[in-house]
Amino acid sequence: MSASAKEPRWERRKQDRPQELLAAALELFVERGYAATRLEDVATRAGVSKGTLYLYFDGKESLFKSVVRTNVLPLLDQAEARIEGHAGSSAELLRDLILHWWQSASHSGVVGIAKLMVAESGNFPELARFYHDEVTARGDATVVRVLERGMARGEFRRVDADAMKKVIVAPLIMLMLWEQSLAPCAATPIDPQAYLESMIDLCLNGLKA
Amino acid sequence: MSASAKEPRWERRKQDRPQELLAAALELFVERGYAATRLEDVATRAGVSKGTLYLYFDGKESLFKSVVRTNVLPLLDQAEARIEGHAGSSAELLRDLILHWWQSASHSGVVGIAKLMVAESGNFPELARFYHDEVTARGDATVVRVLERGMARGEFRRVDADAMKKVIVAPLIMLMLWEQSLAPCAATPIDPQAYLESMIDLCLNGLKA
Amino acid sequence: MSASAKEPRWERRKQDRPQELLAAALELFVERGYAATRLEDVATRAGVSKGTLYLYFDGKESLFKSVVRTNVLPLLDQAEARIEGHAGSSAELLRDLILHWWQSASHSGVVGIAKLMVAESGNFPELARFYHDEVTARGDATVVRVLERGMARGEFRRVDADAMKKVIVAPLIMLMLWEQSLAPCAATPIDPQAYLESMIDLCLNGLKA
Amino acid sequence: MSASAKEPRWERRKQDRPQELLAAALELFVERGYAATRLEDVATRAGVSKGTLYLYFDGKESLFKSVVRTNVLPLLDQAEARIEGHAGSSAELLRDLILHWWQSASHSGVVGIAKLMVAESGNFPELARFYHDEVTARGDATVVRVLERGMARGEFRRVDADAMKKVIVAPLIMLMLWEQSLAPCAATPIDPQAYLESMIDLCLNGLKA
DNA sequence: CATGAATGAGGCTTCATTCAT
DNA sequence: TATGAATGAAGCCTCATTCAT
Numbered sequence: 022m023s024a025s026a027k028e029p030r031w032e033r034r035k036q037d038r039p040q041e042l043l044a045a046a047l048e049l050f051v052e053r054g055y056a057a058t059r060l061e062d063v064a065t066r067a068g069v070s071k072g073t074l075y076l077y078f079d080g081k082e083s084l085f086k087s088v089v090r091t092n093v094l095p096l097l098d099q100a101e102a103r104i105e106g107h108a109g110s111s112a113e114l115l116r117d118l119i120l121h122w123w124q125s126a127s128h129s130g131v132v133g134i135a136k137l138m139v140a141e142s143g144n145f146p147e148l149a150r151f152y153h154d155e156v157t158a159r160g161d162a163t164v165v166r167v168l169e170r171g172m173a174r175g176e177f178r179r180v181d182a183d184a185m186k187k188v189i190v191a192p193l194i195m196l197m198l199w200e201q202s203l204a205p206c207a208a209t210p211i212d213p214q215a216y217l218e219s220m221i222d223l224c225l226n227g228l229k230a
Numbered sequence: 231m232s233a234s235a236k237e238p239r240w241e242r243r244k245q246d247r248p249q250e251l252l253a254a255a256l257e258l259f260v261e262r263g264y265a266a267t268r269l270e271d272v273a274t275r276a277g278v279s280k281g282t283l284y285l286y287f288d289g290k291e292s293l294f295k296s297v298v299r300t301n302v303l304p305l306l307d308q309a310e311a312r313i314e315g316h317a318g319s320s321a322e323l324l325r326d327l328i329l330h331w332w333q334s335a336s337h338s339g340v341v342g343i344a345k346l347m348v349a350e351s352g353n354f355p356e357l358a359r360f361y362h363d364e365v366t367a368r369g370d371a372t373v374v375r376v377l378e379r380g381m382a383r384g385e386f387r388r389v390d391a392d393a394m395k396k397v398i399v400a401p402l403i404m405l406m407l408w409e410q411s412l413a414p415c416a417a418t419p420i421d422p423q424a425y426l427e428s429m430i431d432l433c434l435n436g437l438k439a
Numbered sequence: 440m441s442a443s444a445k446e447p448r449w450e451r452r453k454q455d456r457p458q459e460l461l462a463a464a465l466e467l468f469v470e471r472g473y474a475a476t477r478l479e480d481v482a483t484r485a486g487v488s489k490g491t492l493y494l495y496f497d498g499k500e501s502l503f504k505s506v507v508r509t510n511v512l513p514l515l516d517q518a519e520a521r522i523e524g525h526a527g528s529s530a531e532l533l534r535d536l537i538l539h540w541w542q543s544a545s546h547s548g549v550v551g552i553a554k555l556m557v558a559e560s561g562n563f564p565e566l567a568r569f570y571h572d573e574v575t576a577r578g579d580a581t582v583v584r585v586l587e588r589g590m591a592r593g594e595f596r597r598v599d600a601d602a603m604k605k606v607i608v609a610p611l612i613m614l615m616l617w618e619q620s621l622a623p624c625a626a627t628p629i630d631p632q633a634y635l636e637s638m639i640d641l642c643l644n645g646l647k648a
Numbered sequence: 649m650s651a652s653a654k655e656p657r658w659e660r661r662k663q664d665r666p667q668e669l670l671a672a673a674l675e676l677f678v679e680r681g682y683a684a685t686r687l688e689d690v691a692t693r694a695g696v697s698k699g700t701l702y703l704y705f706d707g708k709e710s711l712f713k714s715v716v717r718t719n720v721l722p723l724l725d726q727a728e729a730r731i732e733g734h735a736g737s738s739a740e741l742l743r744d745l746i747l748h749w750w751q752s753a754s755h756s757g758v759v760g761i762a763k764l765m766v767a768e769s770g771n772f773p774e775l776a777r778f779y780h781d782e783v784t785a786r787g788d789a790t791v792v793r794v795l796e797r798g799m800a801r802g803e804f805r806r807v808d809a810d811a812m813k814k815v816i817v818a819p820l821i822m823l824m825l826w827e828q829s830l831a832p833c834a835a836t837p838i839d840p841q842a843y844l845e846s847m848i849d850l851c852l853n854g855l856k857a
Numbered sequence: 858c859a860t861g862a863a864t865g866a867g868g869c870t871t872c873a874t875t876c877a878t
Numbered sequence: 879t880a881t882g883a884a885t886g887a888a889g890c891c892t893c894a895t896t897c898a899t
Contacts, residue, residue, distance in 0.1 A: 038862090056265030057353055059889065070864050075891070140349030142411045144266060153416050178435075184428035187408075187420060188401045195400035198407075202351045203358060203366065211396060219393035226387075227436030247879095269873065279881050281875085290873065456883090474683030475771055477868065488885050490871080499869070558767030560829045562684060571834050596853075602846035605826075605838060606819045613818035616825075620769045621776060621784065629814060637811035644805075645854030665858095687894065697860050699896085708894065 260342025
């Protein structure tokens with residue numbers, strides 16, 4: 022990993038430890054699920070010992086929460102920023118948001134987080150609430166904004182934005198879940214680009230005035 | 231403890247045991263996830279002792295697989311049967327399939343199975359493969375059939391059926407996942423009927439020729 | 440331990456387990472202190488495995504509390520019973536109580552409990568309160584009763600019974616503590632009989648009217 | 649963190665470190681017991697880092713032994729010095745010794761040491777032996793001297809000094825133990841002055857010729 | 858001298874699984 | 879068949895101790 026010339030028995034890198042541990046934890050939580058992930062494996066993958074993990078996190082649950090929060094929040098900020106600056110048609114905006122969400126998500130740990138939340142929110146009600154408030158609600162609001170923008174400008178036909186927002190978001194989330202859980206076992210894996218094009222195609226045709 | 235000579239009312243017959251265990255296991259697996267479900271709780275909920283469970287299943291993993299297989303297959307049979315007898319428009323057929331799928335799924339334990347598969351397919355590759363082959367593939371094929379029927383009859387515009395099938399199925403699966411995992415914590419829970427209407431609305435508008 | 444003819448891999452003795460575990464735990468807690476006692480050693484000494492202990496006790500703390508309560512309460516009942524039936528002089532009564540307390544205590548686990556309570560009551564405030572209420576208070580009250588009886592009958596001179604009760608009880612407790620902790624290392628161990636005679640001698644001479 | 653160039657007011661000198669560590673350790677050992685005391689807390693309370701502790705002590709056990717030895721010896725020297733200069737009656741001497749012992753003990757950390765020795769002597773046999781030789785034996789000898797002085801001068805009646813010494817010392821030790829462990833939870837805490845007066849009262853009346 | 862990040866052995870606890878009855 | 883007491887491997891977490899800086 023770190024290609025320093027000489028490695029002493031251990032190197033002082035307090036600054037880097039949390040990120041390294043979070044990265045390792047994300048990988049393993051996504052790969053194996055919460056319960057099946059052993060903290061020792063997380064530590065090992067981060068290149069430290071079991072005890073070191075406890076210098077930075079209170080325990081497994083705390084680590085899990087940090088993983089979720091750390092990975093999810095930046096992405097949302099990013100997404101919302103895109104909306105502000107958009108000037109073109111609402112169709113363009115929706116397409117842009119979808120494609121960029123996938124772009125960002127698939128290059129970060131967020132694809133895995135989705136699976137984790139589906140799987141573990143039952144066991145972490147407080148995390149589920151956080152996720153709902155900070156992630157789902159914000160995401161939904163974004164879609165509603167786009168829908169209303171489109172309807173106001175006469176670009177989209179009139180629909181029940183509140184119900185429709187969920188329908189529109191669903192294929193995007195499912196794509197993340199498939200990539201993480203079922204797709205690896207599929208004989209014919211999903212082609213994300215074709216999938217997204219079909220999704221956009223369906224949405225824009227389904228919404229157009 | 232309870233050493234009553236004669237069992238009241240209906241005698242609990244041995245041949246019911248597996249079903250009772252599977253039912254209890256489904257509930258608990260869905261409620262708590264695979265790892266957090268204790269076999270003793272499953273046995274207790276089924277009204278038998280821990281040891282008895284091992285008379286019918288090889289262990290936790292075997293029980294889990296049986297739960298998935300048992301609950302998923304009947305639903306698919308059911309769904310496919312509906313297609314055969316359909317004579318009307320393809321739009322009607324699609325609407326019918328969506329609404330009936332939800333009808334059946336939400337009244338069985340299948341809604342929970344979806345969450346389990348997303349969460350655990352990484353830990354049970356062979357189960358994931360089974361699920362893909364027996365469930366996902368069959369479900370996808372069904373949708374493809376409907377799409378192609380619609381296109382062949384000039385009811386639907388031409389789309390990439392292979393990519394579109396996933397897009398269409400996604401909102402249905404997400405509805406199941408939401409109901410099971412994230413929705414319970416949401417301030418404003420989803421209204422399935424409105425959601426499904428929006429979904430059908432979007433799909434039919436998005437597909438119409 | 441149990442000299443049964445043939446020992447199967449394990450023998451069903453649910454009834455006996457708690458007592459066996461409590462006995463083993465008493466020995467080890469007294470010998471090594473609370474923290475230094477490993478539950479695995481307790482289990483082993485009781486002839487069972489680590490996990491079995493958890494079938495009967497919630498954990499280390501619960502086991503500790505049970506040890507204290509189980510061993511202490513019977514002794515107090517016993518002691519109080521002796522007072523009821525006494526008819527002779529108060530000096531005789533005091534002597535009788537002291538000698539019989541030691542008799543009972545030294546043949547039970549109570550000598551060790553005293554050390555445990557001194558050592559651990561700081562860590563178990565609720566146990567300390569229990570011990571104060573159920574043991575210390577009852578013991579003190581007993582001594583007060585004897586003192587007042589003696590003063591009322593003109594056998595003892597007038598003293599501050601409330602302060603004196605503690606002074607009188609102290610050498611008895613110290614004898615228990617010495618036996619358990621420091622005495623084993625002493626070059627010249629204490630002779631309990633001579634000690635008790637001196638104690639009674641001092642008390643009766645110090646109290647006589 | 650705090651990188652101030654000049655240390656305010658009194659500079660913390662290196663030669664104070666051991667005493668500061670010993671003082672902190674005494675407090676914590678007494679408060680929590682040996683096992684429950686974490687060296688990091690000791691260091692923090694002494695205002696140094698964990699590693700620094702190891703510059704002055706070999707480890708936890710070594711620190712503990714030093715705590716006991718350091719705190720106990722001065723008190724004994726002090727006590728013995730008082731005897732030398734006494735000229736009055738033996739009753740006066742005994743009273744003086746008792747009151748001054750408590751005076752000194754209760755203003756130092758020695759009250760806590762008693763509890764520690766009772767609790768831990770089983771785990772530190774060599775420390776127990778030291779304590780017996782250096783503390784108990786010297787204390788006992790002191791009492792014996794007083795008793796023999798009193799008997800020789802016809803002030804005390806003849807008693808078995810060897811057995812009696814322990815009886816006389818016991819209430820003094822118990823007072824220390826009560827203060828440290830059980831008393832804090834008692835509804836009616838002990839009043840040391842009344843207790844000591846009763847003790848002296850009982851002893852002198854019990855011993856007088 | 859002093860620091861504090863890092864280590865890893867060791868203890869408590871859980872629970873899937875076994876098996877004598 | 880059915881039971882449930884018993885097992886023991888495995889994981890989380892703590893903390894005394896080390897050592898590069």
